[in-house]
Amino acid sequence: MTLNRNVKIAAVVAFLAIVFIAVPAVISASGRFDLYYTLTSVALLSIASAGVWLTFYIGRINIGQGAYALMGGYISAILVMNHGWSFWLALPVAGLFCAAASVLIGLPILRLRGVYFAMVTLVLTEVARLLALALPITNGAKGIVSIPLPGALSVFGVTLIPDFASLQNSRLAFYLLAVTLMVVCFAVMYRLVNSRIGKLCQSLQQNEELASSIGVNIAYLRVIAYAVSSFFGGVSGAIFAAISQSIYPSSFTVTDSVNFMLNCFLGGLGYVFGPMLGTLVLYFGWDLLFQTGQFQLLIYSGLMIVLMLVLPNGLLSLAEMTRKKG
Amino acid sequence: MAEMLEVSDLTKRFGGLVAVNNVSFSVREREILSVIGPNGAGKSTLFKLISSFLKPTTGEVRLKGERISGLAPHIAARKGVVRTFQETTIFKNMSVRDNVIIAHHLRSKASLFGFFLGTGAAKVDEAAFGQSADEILALLGLSSLANETARNLPHGHLRALGIAIGLATNPSILLLDEPFAGMNHDETMRMVEMVRRLRERGLTILLVEHDMPAVMKISDRLVVLNFGQKIAEGTPSEIQANEKVIEAYLGSEDEAIGL
Numbered sequence: 001m002t003l004n005r006n007v008k009i010a011a012v013v014a015f016l017a018i019v020f021i022a023v024p025a026v027i028s029a030s031g032r033f034d035l036y037y038t039l040t041s042v043a044l045l046s047i048a049s050a051g052v053w054l055t056f057y058i059g060r061i062n063i064g065q066g067a068y069a070l071m072g073g074y075i076s077a078i079l080v081m082n083h084g085w086s087f088w089l090a091l092p093v094a095g096l097f098c099a100a101a102s103v104l105i106g107l108p109i110l111r112l113r114g115v116y117f118a119m120v121t122l123v124l125t126e127v128a129r130l131l132a133l134a135l136p137i138t139n140g141a142k143g144i145v146s147i148p149l150p151g152a153l154s155v156f157g158v159t160l161i162p163d164f165a166s167l168q169n170s171r172l173a174f175y176l177l178a179v180t181l182m183v184v185c186f187a188v189m190y191r192l193v194n195s196r197i198g199k200l201c202q203s204l205q206q207n208e209e210l211a212s213s214i215g216v217n218i219a220y221l222r223v224i225a226y227a228v229s230s231f232f233g234g235v236s237g238a239i240f241a242a243i244s245q246s247i248y249p250s251s252f253t254v255t256d257s258v259n260f261m262l263n264c265f266l267g268g269l270g271y272v273f274g275p276m277l278g279t280l281v282l283y284f285g286w287d288l289l290f291q292t293g294q295f296q297l298l299i300y301s302g303l304m305i306v307l308m309l310v311l312p313n314g315l316l317s318l319a320e321m322t323r324k325k326g
Numbered sequence: 327m328a329e330m331l332e333v334s335d336l337t338k339r340f341g342g343l344v345a346v347n348n349v350s351f352s353v354r355e356r357e358i359l360s361v362i363g364p365n366g367a368g369k370s371t372l373f374k375l376i377s378s379f380l381k382p383t384t385g386e387v388r389l390k391g392e393r394i395s396g397l398a399p400h401i402a403a404r405k406g407v408v409r410t411f412q413e414t415t416i417f418k419n420m421s422v423r424d425n426v427i428i429a430h431h432l433r434s435k436a437s438l439f440g441f442f443l444g445t446g447a448a449k450v451d452e453a454a455f456g457q458s459a460d461e462i463l464a465l466l467g468l469s470s471l472a473n474e475t476a477r478n479l480p481h482g483h484l485r486a487l488g489i490a491i492g493l494a495t496n497p498s499i500l501l502l503d504e505p506f507a508g509m510n511h512d513e514t515m516r517m518v519e520m521v522r523r524l525r526e527r528g529l530t531i532l533l534v535e536h537d538m539p540a541v542m543k544i545s546d547r548l549v550v551l552n553f554g555q556k557i558a559e560g561t562p563s564e565i566q567a568n569e570k571v572i573e574a575y576l577g578s579e580d581e582a583i584g585l
Contacts (some may be wrong), residue, residue, distance in 0.1 A: 196441040199428050206417040214495050215403040215432035
């Protein structure tokens with residue numbers, strides 16, 4: 001907040017230059033093309049986590065984002081496979097479907113607070129998985145496989161996005177898609193949080209009774225925030241399905257839902273870019289610990305506990321602390 | 327004087343307990359009316375009924391002739407009935423000024439989407455709210471603390487901030503829930519002055535209170551509740567001479583001694 005305008009613009013330009021130019025350049029120079037997949041995952045997971053962060057911002061612990069990611073993945077897969085839709089149309093529709101579903105689900109459950117809301121959302125992920133197993137349209141445990149890669153997107157004969165299948169490097173294409181959406185997602189989030197809506201969300205987080213006494217329609221605002229959150233979850237799930245060209249009931253589980261939440265904790269609940277940093281650190285941290293074999297989960301959990309004790313406001317609070325001291 | 331708020335035959339039952347029993351009274355425009363009564367008399371329930379935080383079992387509350395009981399609290403606030411809270415209910419992680427600015431929400435003309443895009447209407451609102459917030463803070467003697475985080479305020483100032491938040495919504499009638507609770511004599515006198523100043527600005531005030539000396543000093547009229555029923559209504563001197571009121575208060579004191 002204390003950064004002046006020029007520093008902010010410089011930071012944004014630097015960030016865009018890194019993700020769109022520097023990262024692809026370094027990867028093609030080093031030949032580590034597998035990193036594309038990793039970084040694409042980080043970008044997509046950070047979009048879903050941004051959604052979870054928004055529900056935290058209105059004072060709700062959301063452990064149900066996996067449900068919407070799964071829903072988004074299935075919706076886009078079904079639209080592409082069964083109805084022959086273009087992926088580029090199926091993607092926003094999947095997001096909107098999740099948002100609409102979350103309004104119906106959110107209306108009753110958003111009345112709950114604290115651990116009660118958390119428990120219900122936790123169950124939501126499991127319900128989504130069981131539904132995917134049971135519904136005829138989702139093809140049970142076999143899932144939906146051999147989903148074609150996204151085709152070309154043309155408007156008035158001008159090809160905006162080429163057919164992914166015709167590309168030599170569809171990994172780079174997916175990376176650019178995921179990163180672009182991540183940038184858009186966080187730009188939207190930044191604007192939300194720094195407009196009056198952000199203040200209204202904070203008012204909900206800090207005291208719902210007082211908020212309604214000053215005329216804030218708390219039920220409406222909660223549902224809107226939850227719908228935006230679920231939209232992000234759905235979009236992220238839909239792209240995951242397109243990348244892996246498949247979707248199974250186990251594609252997103254309770255563990256993923258918990259991870260989305262941990263990403264927010266780790267980055268910092270008070271910082272809009274917290275989920276992005278949290279996702280990056282958590283994803284790579286988990287991979288780095290892979291070498292420790294059977295101790296991976298133990299070390300990982302231990303480190304998480306220590307981090308939460310030492311830095312309860314997340315990694316980004318570290319930057320603020322050093323700035324205050326300096 | 328015109329009637330601002332009418333409470334007619336208001337009853338609230340919680341299971342077998344009748345917390346408020348057939349209570350009727352009205353508050354006139356620019357009046358300071360206090361609701362008093364021993365512990366458990368139903369004051370807080372009545373307060374919540376009037377501010378629409380509870381729905382009455384029977385009876386109704388009307389603001390300038392329009393029924394407001396049964397509406398959602400934020401709608402009642404929009405109509406002009408705004409409450410403050412007993413405890414130090416504020417947005418504690420925001421600055422004092424932001425607390426008051428956000429409370430202007432009701433007056434904003436821009437939509438949520440307008441705020442997101444930063445439209446002209448949203449910007450006009452934003453500037454006007456900032457200015458109005460500064461005026462309110464000055465009125466309540468909080469100007470010097472405007473940029474302080476709200477949770478760091480001392481007790482007396484917190485109560486003033488609660489009132490500032492209520493004022494920012496531009497209410498027709500402001501409901502104060504025990505504004506003098508936990509205050510020493512000096513703080514109480516300052517608060518009495520503050521409430522009077524609010525009335526001078528044209529506000530109608532209904533307060534629920536324990537502190538007898540303060541209530542007698544400040545109120546134009548009083549309504550006395552006991553066991554959920556209205557037992558008296560009148561000016562401070564009428565109430566002080568009322569047999570039923572004396573009995574109600576002495577009775578409860580006897581019980582307190584007996585325990």
